[in-house]
Amino acid sequence: MPRRSDEEWASEARSILLRQLALGARSRHQLARKLADREIPAAVAAALLDRFEEVQLIDDAEFARMWVRTRTAAKALSRSSLRRELADKGIDPxxxxxxxxxxxxxxxxxxxxxxxxxxxxxxxxxxxxxxxDKEVRRLVGVLARKGYSPGTAFSIVKDVLADAEAQD
Incomplete structure (x- = not known):
C-alpha cells in the first residue's frame, strides 16, 4: 500500500471532522479521539483541530453550555452528573x-x-x-441515578410527599 502524503491525510481527516460535526456538536477531545481511531497522524490531526477551533467549528465552551442546556432539559440531571459527563467529553474543568x-x-x-x-x-x-418507606426509597433512587446526593434527594422527596399529603 503506497504511503499517504500529509495532504492526503489532512483531506481524509477534514472529511471525518466535517461528517462528525454534521451529526452534531462535538468537543475537541471527542474529535481528536475519532481521528486517532481512524489512525490519522497526530501532527496532522492537531493542526486540523487547531484550524477548526480557529474558525470556530470547534468551540468547547459553547459545546459545554449547549450540553448542559440540553441534558438538563431532557434528563433533569444534577450538576454533578453533568460535570462528570463533560469531563468524559474532555471538557476543561x-x-x-x-x-x-x-x-x-x-x-x-x-x-x-x-x-x-x-x-x-x-x-x-x-x-x-x-x-x-418503599416509595421514599424508590424516589430517592430515581434522584440518585440522576446524580443527586442522598441528603438532597431525601430532603426533596420528603418535601414533595408532604405537599402531596397536604393536598389530599
Missing part, C-alpha cells in the same frame, strides 16, 4: 464550571421536585408506613 453556572441551586432543586412529582405513584397509600 473551568469551561465545565462556567457552563454549569447556567443552573442555580434553585433551578436544580425545582427540577428534582418536578421529577419526584412525575414519578410519585398516585395510587400509593402514603398513610401506610411500609408503603411510604
Amino acid at each position: 473551568d469551561l465545565a464550571e462556567d457552563a454549569l453556572l447556567q443552573i442555580s441551586d434553585e433551578d436544580e432543586h425545582a427540577q428534582a421536585r418536578d421529577v419526584v412529582r412525575r414519578k410519585l405513584r398516585g395510587s400509593a397509600d402514603l398513610s401506610d408506613r411500609a408503603v411510604r
